[in-house]
Amino acid sequence: MADTVQEFVFNLTFPFSRTLGSTLSTFSSALAQGQIIGVRTGGRVIAPPLEYDPDTAADSGTDWVCVGPKGTVSSWTWVPEPTNLHPLDHAFGFAFITLDGADTPMIHVVDAGSESAMSAGMRVEARFKDPADCVGRIDDIIAFVPASDPSPSEGAGEPFEAPAENEITEMDAFCDLQYVDNASPTTLMWAKALMEGRLIGQKCPQCARTIVGPRGMCSVCAIELDESHIVEVPGRGVVSNFTVVTPTPYPGQTETEPFARCSILLDGADAVIAQQEILEVPVSELRVGIHVEVVWAPENERSAADIDNRSRGSGGDIIVGWRTTGEPDEPADRYLDRMM
């Protein structure tokens, strides 16, 4: 039998589309054409532009100004070991870069080769992606690089004529974060019991309620519960509530047909085991009051890999589901007004 898992790696990844609004749409549409712009508001040119004047909160308007592609570094730092989220895979700088024609700096990457090349006052210029790959996102500029010619940018400070309609009004983003959680003592107890084909709860010494699976606390009395409060509970109970989920397509969704998730009040327990699947009962025939019993995965197919701190009484892949026992239903109103 596999050991219970001590650490869980969890990747939080999802795509996201952001609408840009009129100011950022104008910026993005220009950027995709290789033109960086700012907006003149409150007597200064803010680049990249914001929808509002940060001093007054007034609408910053549409007085667009061409800025860059060259600029001057005012502050800088150096990233010796880039992360997976950084745009370059070798050491590089980040800097405040005041583009020619702008009054406020932008934060961007400087691909300077070495830390010693970085300094306040250094002249840099934008290096764009291939025009075919530009999507109007800030990383269309791969990086700023030391300017080959420090002279002022041509056309910087001149008005920018925005098109009547912007080509780009949305931006695709992608979240990619990794978490490594470690199993709490309570989670380990639950996972071990499941692997052995046992269901356990914790019985509160104060209110005498039995909570399944264990939470390490009584959520009524707010006191700590530990190994000494563990009790065995039978793999039989009654459906106390259910919901039918109609799946909508989203990244990672594998369900296509409506499915049910049920709460089951195990015999002798005071809190339900939630999010359970009833086997071989059509969704349309589910009802509160059905007697069910647990169906375990065969011992050699059990894995505790999914039993983490979030599972909170879920059986992961160790519990296949619950099947009806054929006993007559309990009256549904017995399960009304349950809060857990």
Next chain:
Amino acid sequence: MAPSENDIAIVGFAQLPPERRTNLTESDLVLRSTREVIAQVGIDKSEIGFTVSGSCDYLSGQGFSFVQNTDAYGMVPAINESHVEMDGAWAMYEAYVRLLQGDIDIAMAVGVGKNSNSDPSTLFTVEFDPYYLTPLGTDTWTLAALQARALIDSGKATERDFAEVVVRNRANAKSNPFAQVKGDYSVDELLAADYVRNPLRRHDLPPTTDQAAAVILARGKRAYDLCERPAWITGIDHRIEAHLPTVRKDITTSVSTRLAAEAAGAGKGPIDVAEIHAPFSFQELILRESLGLDGSTEVNPSGGALAAHSVMTVGLIRVGEAANQIIKNGKNRALAHTTSGPCLQQNLVCVLEGDQ
């Protein structure tokens, strides 16, 4: 002092020992910290009229993690509860405002952060401007380093000054049983380390900490039932600057801190002790200046945020440490400060006073 009905005090504070990596869950941490503070002031949990927590789903990597955390309050019968996606210091602020409504006497505020599950060099990229900063992987260390470089170039401080802040805080932390990073260090030995983000070295960065803390606030005369010497909140204020550090006029100073301190009445009298939340060493220099502190104020006797930095808890601990200076150490006037966002974007200042 005969308190008016609108006087609100901190009457209890509990923090768990900071850990680099706990095997407990956030809910476990909330339970242990709230149990401890409730026992400390000697009330039954049913006497608490309002409970509010500060935590962050992105830190725990779980949507609605704060809902799970409410298990630790024992919500039968149902309680009056709230949550802020901010440090527990802002939860305390909400509890204070809730008490001002006048219909309840006791409130509890909690901060919890299990920070060790994620990597601070990537996690906080999602905190920043999603259009201009997040796509570049702009991280929290980088933004702090850009501010630090600006401070050096302004002539206001040097890398040696940064290291001196670290040496002092780590030495102070030796007498704090709730410090994770402490000890005797020399400036020269610290300056020999490599940069993580030039001009910042590892010691200039906040440690990664799992921790929870809780405070209990009481209104008017009720405070004396729970605490011999309550720490009265005589001023509290929170100010915010633009989210993009580049549009602030001068990032070597903190306008929002200065305004919050003024509004909280910090300058109305001498401040005996200040607990300042400077996640990065050099930010303590900016904050001291913006808070208007002079040499007569003892700063961060606990070792401050460099001694333990559980995001979502560290600010509430500043409040609790400052309150304990009045409750336990007999000081008259203490200031607590906490910050949030890139380059000291948001700042909260709380002034606490004991009965004279």
